Amino acid sequence: MKIAPKNRVQRTLVAGAAALTLLASTGCGAINEQATTKSYSASDGIVANVGPIGLRNLLVVAENENSTGRLLGTVVNTSDSPVQLSLTGSGTTATVTVPADGQIRFEDEANETTVDRPGAAPGALANVTVRVNNESADVRVPVLDGTLPEYSSYVPTPAPTESAAPTETPAPSEEPTDQAGA
Incomplete structure (x- = not known):
């Protein structure tokens, strides 16, 4: 009959060890922040809200910091x-x-919107002030170039400059000269 108390003690120890193992393995997850609860921009552009306006995946595509840029x-x-x-x-x-209760997609041809210059080189963030009615916010918008194929068709091409029309110069006169003497 001495076996029964020994089995109870072993069972209690095994149950206690199992409880501690379970607690230890789930305890870390209970104090760590879950990644799915964090809001973030899952693409190349930014996400911001100003008053009733929501900016979704906003970015600028340009050749360089001083060229024309297109909003996307x-x-x-x-x-x-x-x-x-x-x-x-x-x-x-x-x-x-x-x-009202609508949206504008800058990728659509009808909504093509450009800026004279983005103010930052491709790969950097440009400072932009967003103003809606009486509210405003400063955001940092990424500037990209046409390196990525999905943006290459959106890079504004410089407008062709008109070159001066070629002018014709009169041909030299070919009058014979009298070299034989006077």
Whole structure:
């Protein structure tokens, strides 16, 4: 009969060890932040909200920091009235009117919006002030070039410059000269 107490002690120790193992393996997950609860921009552009306007995947595509840049991304208006949106950066402003409960996709040809210059080199972040009605926010928008194939068709090409028309120079006169003597 001495075997029974020994089995109870062993069972208690095994159950306690199992409980500690279970607690130790789940305890780390209980105190760590879950990645799925964090909001982040899953693409190349930024995500920001200013008043009733939501900027989704906003970025600028340009050849360099001083060339014309094209805005890409989507602007969503959650209000029941049209909203005037201004994006100002590096001395240049782009303004669009976003329809009530609507959106504007800058990738669409009808909504093509350019800026004179992005103000940052490709691979850097450009400082942009977003103004909606009386609210504004400063955001840092990525500038990309055409290196990635998905953006190459959006890089604005410089407008051809008109060169001066060639001018014709009169041909030298070919009058015979009298070299034989006078």
